Amino acid sequence: MWIDTVSDILHEAAATAILPRYRSLADGEVMEKTSGEVVTVADREAEELITRRLRSVLDAPVVGEETTAADPGLITALRDAPAAWLVDPLDGTANFIAGRPEYAVMAALIRNGQAVASWIVQPAEGRTYVAEKGSGAWRDGIRIHRPPAPADPADMRGAALTRFLDPAAKARVQAATSRFAALGPGAKCAGVDYPRLADGVQDFLLYQRTLPWDHAPGALLLTEAGGVAHRPDETAYRPTDAERGLLAAADAHSWRTVHAILMQR
Structure with missing residues (x-):
C-alpha cells in the first residue's frame, strides 16, 4: 500500500x-x-x-x-x-x-x-x-489510539456543522448545547475535525451532508484509531452510501450517548 x-x-x-x-x-x-x-x-x-x-x-x-x-x-x-x-x-x-x-x-x-x-x-x-x-x-x-470519551456528556466536547441540518435537527442541536462541555461548529473542515477527534481534542462530530471526498479519509482514520463513524440508523459509514447524516464519536458508548441527545426525535 x-x-x-x-x-x-x-x-x-x-x-x-x-x-x-x-x-x-x-x-x-x-x-x-x-x-x-x-x-x-x-x-x-x-x-x-x-x-x-x-x-x-x-x-x-x-x-x-x-x-x-x-x-x-x-x-x-x-x-x-x-x-x-x-x-x-x-x-x-x-x-x-x-x-x-x-x-x-x-x-x-x-x-x-x-x-x-x-x-x-x-x-x-x-x-x-x-x-x-x-x-x-x-x-x-x-x-494513534483514540482513548474513550468521558462517560458524562457534560464532560464531552464536540462539533456539529448545522449549515445543512433541517430546522428540527438544528433546533435539537441548539437545545442540547448546554448539555455538553463544548458544542460548536468545529473547524468547518473535515480534514481538521476528524484528526482532532482521533487525537482526543474532540469527542464527537455531527454532519448532515456527507460528500465522499470530505468524509472517507477522516472516517477511516477515526475507525482505525478505535473510534466509530455511523449513520443515524447505526450502520457503518461507507463512501458509496446515498444516505445523509453521520455521527462520528470516540467509541461506541459515546456514540450512543450523543445519538440519543442529538439525533433521536
Whole structure:
C-alpha cells in the first residue's frame, strides 16, 4: 500500500499549488463554483497535479471534488470500479481564502466501495495523518489510539456543522448545547475535525451532508484509531452510501450517548 508515496504526492501538491497562495491569493484566483460554494486556482491546480501522480501509482479512476463538480457522473466509479482514488485537493477552502490555517489536502483509495487507505495533510500545521484498513492510523509516523470519551456528556466536547441540518435537527442541536462541555461548529473542515477527534481534542462530530471526498479519509482514520463513524440508523459509514447524516464519536458508548441527545426525535 503506497502510504509514503501518496503522502509525498499530497505534500508536493501543497508545496506547488497551495502554500504559495496561502494568504496571498491574487485577484481573480477565487471563483464561485455553485451558489454559496467557492473554489480557488489552488484547488484546481492541486487536483490536477494529484490526479496525474496518483494515476502513475495505480491506474484507476480519480474522483476529485473539482472534476466531479464539472462531471457529476464520475462519482459512480466509487461504486462501479474495482478500485478508485478519491481526492479533496483543498478541504476547508473558505478557511484558506480567509487566511486561516484550518485546511487540508486529502485522498483515499476505494476498493469495492470501501476506503482501504486514506491520507490527510495539513500544510499550514505541518501534520500528516494516514490510515490503512485493518492496520491502524498514524500521525507523523506515530500510531494513534483514540482513548474513550468521558462517560458524562457534560464532560464531552464536540462539533456539529448545522449549515445543512433541517430546522428540527438544528433546533435539537441548539437545545442540547448546554448539555455538553463544548458544542460548536468545529473547524468547518473535515480534514481538521476528524484528526482532532482521533487525537482526543474532540469527542464527537455531527454532519448532515456527507460528500465522499470530505468524509472517507477522516472516517477511516477515526475507525482505525478505535473510534466509530455511523449513520443515524447505526450502520457503518461507507463512501458509496446515498444516505445523509453521520455521527462520528470516540467509541461506541459515546456514540450512543450523543445519538440519543442529538439525533433521536
